[in-house]
Amino acid sequence: MAFLSAGNVQIRGMAACVPQHTESNRDYDWISEKERELLIKTTGIESRRIVQNGMCTSDMCYESAKQLLDHFKVDKAEVEVLIFVSQSPDYILPATSIILQDRLGLPKSAMAFDIQLGCSGYLYGLSVISNLMSSGNFKKGLLLAGDVSSFSQSKRDKSTYPIFGDAGTATLLEYDPSAEKINFNLQSDGSGYKAIMISDGGLRNPYTSESEVMKEYEPGIIKNKRNLFLDGIEVFNFSLREAPQNAQALMDHLGTTTADYDYFIFHQANKIMNESIRKKLKLPAEKVPYSLDTFGNTSSASIPLTIVTQLQGKTLSSTSLFLSAFGVGLSWGSASLRVKNMVCLPLIEL
């Protein structure tokens, strides 16, 4: 087990941004009305936010980061680390984080780099930035996480199109010697890499005209090799098997129980999967907030987006959180932390 921890780092605030444009699954006419009802009931996803006119993940992360910097009146010279977690970068190269360093007006002394992970990405990003900051070399850091998953969707694929939404988030972290440790348990299993993938467009399978050929894989699933492929049953079984086990292992390692946490924030995959995990961990429903219904599965943005939208207005003066994420890679993990006076800023609609 990859147990690790980082001390001396406090999360000061979180911000999230979604596109204004809403797509309702009730209007998803690729499937029958009856199927739509069952889809909404089973996945819990009523609607999703989808980018228009070329908006990128970085645009939403930029707005979120700017909102945090403005709200806390941050001296930008103090922000010397920026991490962008995404699978939808602006360009193949350079890394989007470096463009964001300049766009946000951060100093050239800042280190900036991308982490290419999806569902589990927020936890990986948090583990990396908190460890970088724990020695006190950086006073403040920004963790930006999100995806425009809609770029790779086939509208004629009922297994992915109605599931994913677009979002970008920002988390502001600060060096604070009084902060409690943030603890992680992170895992990977590359043998399952085909379960969620976009096969063409990288170096292994370069893009060719064949990449654009639409093919029917199953009834209701027509897509090409530049579209997202999702093996629903494989991912479902993986998540049910690994996520509760990983979470329980971290709690056992820390000597905590589920009663020690105020909220459990899960990656927002779909309702039936998340509810099965919740029941396996024997968690009361009121401790497990959802943002799925109106935003869908927002990849690495899902944990901060859920916190920003569902814990908005709640007092987070000293709140213990347990985070759990699982998906593409296959990659998964959990984190245990206590936030003190963390601020959730109002959701931005761009």
Place this chain on the structure above:
Amino acid sequence: MNITTFISQIENEIEELTPGTLRPETEFTSLKEWSSMHVLILIALIDTEYNVTITGADLQQCKSVNDLFNVVKSRV
């Protein structure tokens, strides 16, 4: 475990199925109500109730309720 309980658990979980619809020999795909979403509901139910994992390959082999019951029973 017995098949009567297994059938009633499935009928309770899948609201689209009227109680009494399923028999041991019923083939899932022959049900007019059946959809890919029900597959996930079935997998979640079996995982929760019996702590047994049903894979895509299992489901291809299991045509009837009885076929599935036997797979689950062999792994409990």
